Amino acid sequence: xxxxxxxxxxxxxxxxxxxxxxxxxxxxxxxxxxxxxxxxxxxxxxxxxxxxxxxxxxxxxxxxxxxxxxxxxxxxxxxxxxxxxxxxxxxxxxxxxxxxxxxxxxxxxxxxxxxxxxxxxxxxxxxxxxxxxxxxxxxxxxxxxxxxxxxxxxxxxxxxxxxxxxxxxxxxxxxxxxxxxxxxxxxxxxxxxxxxxxxxxxxxxxxxxxxxxxxxxxxxxxxxxxxxxxxxxxxxxxxxxxxxxxxxxxxxxxxxxxxxxxxxxxxxxxxxxxxxxxxxxxxxxxxxxxxxxxxxxxxxxxxxxxxxxxxxxxxxxxxxxxxxxxxxxxxxxxxxxxxxxxxxxxxxxxxxxxxxxxxxxxxxxxxxxxxxxxxxxxxxxxxxxxxxxxxxxxxxxxxxxxxxxxxxxxxxxxxxxxxxxxxxxxxxxxxxxxxxxxxxxxxxxxxxxxxxxxxxxxxxxxxxxxxxxxxxxxxxxxxxxxxxxxxxxxxxxxxxxxxxxxxxxx
Amino acid sequence: xxxxxxxxxxxxxxxxxxxxxxxxxxxxxxxxxxxxxxxxxxxxxxxxxxxxxxxxxxxxxxxxxxxxxxxxxxxxxxxxxxxxxxxxxxxxxxxxxxxxxxxxxxxxxxxxxxxxxx
Numbered sequence: 053x054x055x056x057x058x059x060x061x062x063x064x065x066x067x068x069x070x071x072x073x074x075x076x077x078x079x080x081x082x083x084x085x086x087x088x089x090x091x092x093x094x095x096x097x098x099x100x101x102x103x104x105x106x107x108x109x110x111x112x113x114x115x116x117x118x119x120x121x122x123x124x125x126x127x128x129x130x131x132x133x134x135x136x137x138x139x140x141x142x143x144x145x146x147x148x149x150x151x152x153x154x155x156x157x158x159x160x161x162x163x164x165x166x167x168x169x170x171x172x173x174x175x176x177x178x179x180x181x182x183x184x185x186x187x188x189x190x191x192x193x194x195x196x197x198x199x200x201x202x203x204x205x206x207x208x209x210x211x212x213x214x215x216x217x218x219x220x221x222x223x224x225x226x227x228x229x230x231x232x233x234x235x236x237x238x239x240x241x242x243x244x245x246x247x248x249x250x251x252x253x254x255x256x257x258x259x260x261x262x263x264x265x266x267x268x269x270x271x272x273x274x275x276x277x278x279x280x281x282x283x284x285x286x287x288x289x290x291x292x293x294x295x296x297x298x299x300x301x302x303x304x305x306x307x308x309x310x311x312x313x314x315x316x317x318x319x320x321x322x323x324x325x326x327x328x329x330x331x332x333x334x335x336x337x338x339x340x341x342x343x344x345x346x347x348x349x350x351x352x353x354x355x356x357x358x359x360x361x362x363x364x365x366x367x368x369x370x371x372x373x374x375x376x377x378x379x380x381x382x383x384x385x386x387x388x389x390x391x392x393x394x395x396x397x398x399x400x401x402x403x404x405x406x407x408x409x410x411x412x413x414x415x416x417x418x419x420x421x422x423x424x425x426x427x428x429x430x431x432x433x434x435x436x437x438x439x440x441x442x443x444x445x446x447x448x449x450x451x452x453x454x455x456x457x458x459x460x461x462x463x464x465x466x467x468x469x470x471x472x473x474x475x476x477x478x479x480x481x482x483x484x485x486x487x488x489x490x491x492x493x494x495x496x497x498x499x500x501x502x503x504x505x506x507x508x509x510x511x512x513x514x515x516x517x518x519x520x521x522x523x524x525x526x527x528x529x530x531x532x533x534x535x536x537x538x539x540x541x542x543x544x545x546x547x548x549x550x551x552x553x554x555x556x557x558x
Numbered sequence: 559x560x561x562x563x564x565x566x567x568x569x570x571x572x573x574x575x576x577x578x579x580x581x582x583x584x585x586x587x588x589x590x591x592x593x594x595x596x597x598x599x600x601x602x603x604x605x606x607x608x609x610x611x612x613x614x615x616x617x618x619x620x621x622x623x624x625x626x627x628x629x630x631x632x633x634x635x636x637x638x639x640x641x642x643x644x645x646x647x648x649x650x651x652x653x654x655x656x657x658x659x660x661x662x663x664x665x666x667x668x669x670x671x672x673x674x675x676x
Contacts, residue, residue, distance in 0.1 A: 240630070
């Protein structure tokens with residue numbers, strides 16, 4: 053069904069970003085416009101989700117060019133769920149940034165770039181054209197480069213070099229894949245590609261092309277052995293920026309992997325085994341890396357890598373149950389990872405550091421905030437009935453059905469280490485007495501207590517908001533499962549998607 | 559023509575990846591640039607090159623009698639060139655900044671130990 057409504061989450065962020073450019077150097081106006089935009093887009097995304105979930109797949113043909121020739125935007129349940137979750141995360145980050153990002157960064161255009169980034173994310177989720185997907189990826193990475201380097205401290209630009217080099221390389225691989233794909237099929241529309249690739253005789257050529265995409269998206273999603281840029285760059289920019297990156301950027305890679313492997317390159321035995329291998333090692337290396345890190349954000353960076361493996365594992369088994377589990381994990385992960393980095397930023401405000409050796413005694417100082425953080429940490433570790441628990445149930449079930457015992461073992465080890473790391477962090481940051489200052493180190497100061505009440509609210513309310521969504525994901529798992537099962541059925545039977553894009557008579 | 563382009567693509571890819579694997583930051587930049595050009599020519603080649611044919615098909619023609627030139631690869635390359643131009647411009651500025659701060663061209667020197675940050 054043709055409906056131009058679905059472009060609004062992209063267009064409004066674009067207009068907001070342009071408007072913010074005109075309000076250059078007016079920091080208060082920047083904050084207000086940013087929060088208002090994110091809020092409006094959230095409402096629109098909720099409406100878009102209910103439209104698509106209760107109705108048909110919506111499409112928009114850019115410039116009214118008919119489907120396989122022009123660029124189409126497609127909102128199926130998968131796309132609009134991710135747009136919805138992105139809008140939640142963007143609202144939380146907008147509010148947190150208003151208080152948590154320094155004035156000098158806002159003066160240099162933090163908010164316009166942030167909205168360009170969210171626009172790119174929404175565009176990548178909604179597009180139905182593979183080259184257009186590439187363009188959205190570039191919009192995302194160029195915005196993320198700017199956000200990552202804004203401020204220009206030494207550690208920041210050092211992290212940005214690794215981030216930049218790997219991401220440009222990933223785009224190059226992706227573009228190579230697109231080039232070959234266009235060469236062998238002569239189309240760029242994903243629905244059209246789905247039909248033409250399925251009809252191709254030369255499966256080896258298809259597999260090689262698929263590998264280019266897996267490498268490209270794999271670098272972006274930070275899977276083993278392509279993840280090393282992530283832990284060496286994600287601890288450098290401000291926490292609000294990393295919250296967007298950790299919660300959403302790697303997940304775009306996952307989204308794209310799910311989209312192409314269900315729609316275009318349906319995995320054969322070789323690709324499944326490859327993905328399984330990647331998943332197991334991603335979980336193990338990520339969790340072992342998290343064990344030894346003493347900086348909160350470095351530890352969380354490794355946990356991102358670890359949990360990416362869970363989703364790849366679900367995709368690798370490629371059955372209904374497994375994909376459902378991976379999708380629920382994806383929803384949970386977007387909310388929790390965004391929140392984790394916001395929490396890291398809050399801890400930095402509360403105690404002046406993110407080094408666990410220097411932290412301590414947060415529970416006695418701020419008991420209410422500590423309990424709030426505990427909820428999020430428990431969701432991440434997957435303690436029933438919180439949100440991290442349900443997807444693992446599905447993944448285990450799928451693992452037993454498919455007899456993938458190594459993957460099950462890896463998931464158990466990964467979950468256990470996550471729990472251990474979280475428990476260690478809880479003990480170090482919240483329970484331990486703060487270490488005595490021996491006079492050599494500089495005095496750590498609490499910059500939170502001196503803030504005005506409105507700033508305090510702006511720092512804490514996004515965490516409450518995201519924690520509430522995490523609790524909803526956990527306690528109303530029935531609803532979430534229904535959404536995930538609906539998406540899984542759309543993925544395994546792509547006929548409705550293709551018919552929606554190309555019409556009944558393709 | 560095709561075979562020449564093929565050799566050129568292979569050369570650009572291999573030198574690009576070789577340059578990426580070096581430790582110098584300037585060579586990293588050159589590598590990214592060469593790889594980007596390699597991809598552009600790859601798209602150009604795979605869009606099946608035709609000589610002297612119009613890209614527009616006659617309105618009244620009911621079926622393709624002749625090979626026509628495909629304009630899409632060129633549109634794709636144009637987009638890709640613009641994007642890679644922007645990325646490379648950013649990369650040059652970033653690496654210049656790193657060079658000023660670190661005072662070294664060696665990628666192995668980019669490991670400032672953990673520092674407190676925002």
